[in-house]
Amino acid sequence: MKKSKEFANRLHALVPKFAYVPVEDRFLMNPGPLKYRFNVIGVGVNGQEHIRVTMLEGRCTVHGVYDPNPSSVEGARRVKAEFSEEPLVVYDSLEAACNDPAVDGLIICTPNHTHLEVLKVAVRSGKHILLEKPMATNLKDAYAIWQIAQNYPKVLQIGLQYRYKPIYVEAIHEAKVRRSLGEIKTITILEHREPFLDKVRQWNKFSKYSGGTLVEKCCHYFDLFNLFAESRPVMVYASGSQAVNFKDFEYEGERSDILDNAFVIVEYANGIRANFNLCMFAPMVYEEIVICGDEGRLKASEGENGQAHSEWKSYLEVICLPDRTSRVMTPSYPALIEATGHNGGTYYEHLRFIDAMDGKPSTAATAEEGFWSVVIGVAAEESVKRGEKVMVRELLEGNGLGHL
Incomplete structure (x- = not known):
């Protein structure tokens, strides 16, 4: 109860109509003493989302940033200024940002292909680290x-925050805690959405920088597959193509090569089967998960279609055998939090990061879990290229990882 009251008070502090109350006169709306200071490395759209949720949560602050792109830095300044008059420190090198003694943690949001080299510098600081997904573009x-x-x-946490989106939080609870479905047998996830957005130097349009669409975008869903299956993948088969998006796009003489649609099938060692359906040229943002067990079925979805007179809400239904209850619900967080991005998933990922820094148990993604989400993505990309199924054991052995 105490924790929920503290949470409600922090939310009240952010309501604009209470902005007139001086800091020294805040009691219910006082988030308490500052716990930690973070530096954010890479402040494009994802980095700025991390700044926003850190400042919104209120117990921590973003001390400074490092990004060689001046426009990104200016965007980061604007975001922090929405919440605090404290100036944002801007570093002129990665090393300076990582090693500032005033800072307790680092949040790394640089392009995918840079993660390992940035992390090698970051870990020399001995600070807590949140590394954005995918943790890398290749298995090595x-x-x-x-x-x-x-x-x-x-702490070295991986930014697979979809496990904290409302529909997946409830799906995990129904399937793994309440065991409403009995033994899980099949998992289906669907994502239909618009194309990849612009990035600085357009790195997300090229597989060699992003890892490919099935690594860059879909590692979130493969992480969810692994969470529900609680087993290791043994076979991946995928079919996909670049049917619509960026077919004529070139940047500095290179032509875009990323997939914009795919079907992916994953078989697990315990017999569970999972399949994923991706379309990235759809006129909406829509996600759906369907899990079937031997005692029930769960379906959950969320989406936005951009139409003026049509509203989509998060939805979850559990249909069970006749001797147990079924239910329909609308999973959600407070509107203020969901509006920060990823339906509030990044905000709650930050709460788990703080928990871990405090020495408390955390359900956030570990580096081991991040690795296995990349394994499925890499296997799926390879399967599309070969036109045949990929055995995970052979893929690992081919990358010198046969001992896993």
């Missing part, structure tokens, strides 16, 4: 990061 780098994390004395 992902494994190297997993090994760094195993020996790292502080």
Whole structure:
């Protein structure tokens, strides 16, 4: 109860109509003493989202940023200024940002292909680290990061925040805690959405920088597959193409090569089967998960269609055998939090990061979990290229990881 009251008071402090109350006169709306200071490395759209949720939560602050792109830095300044008059420190090097003694934690949001090299600098600081997804673009780098994390004395959390989106939080609770479905047998996830947005130097349009669409975008869903399956993937088969998006796009003489649609099938060692349906040229943002067990079925969805007179809400239904209850619900967080991005998933990921820094148990993604989400993504990309199924054991052996 105490924790929920503290949470409500922090939310009240952010309501604009209460902005007139001086800091020294705040009691219910006082978030308490500052706990930690973070530096954000890379402040494009994802980095700025991390700044926003950190400042919104209120117990921590963003001290400074490092990003070689001046426009990104200016965007970061604007975001922090919405919440605090304290100036944002801007560093002129990665090393300076990582090693500032005034800072307790680092949030790394640089392009995917840079993660390992940035992390090598960051871990020398001995600070807590949140590393954005995907942790790497290939298996060797992902494994190297997993090994760094195993020996790292502080928190090293991977930014797979979809597990904290409302529909997936409730789906995990129904399937894994209440066991409403009995033994899980099949998992289906669907994402239909608009194309990849613009990035600085357009790195997300090229597989060699992003890891490919099935690594860059879909590692979130493969992480969810692994959470529900509680087993290791043994086979991946995928079919996909670049049917619509960026077919004529070139940047500095290179032509875009990323997939914009795919079907992915994953078989697990315990017999569970999962399948994923992706379309990135749809006129909406829509996600759906369907899980079937031997005693029930769960379906959950969320989406936005952009139409003036049509509203989509988060939805979850559980249909069980006749001897137990079924239910329909609308999973949600406070509107203020959901509006920060990813339906509030990043905000609650930050709460888990703070928990871990405090020495409390956390359900956030570990480097090991991040590694296995990349394994499925890499296997799926490889399967599309080969036109045949990929055995995970053979893929690992081919990358010098046959011992796993």
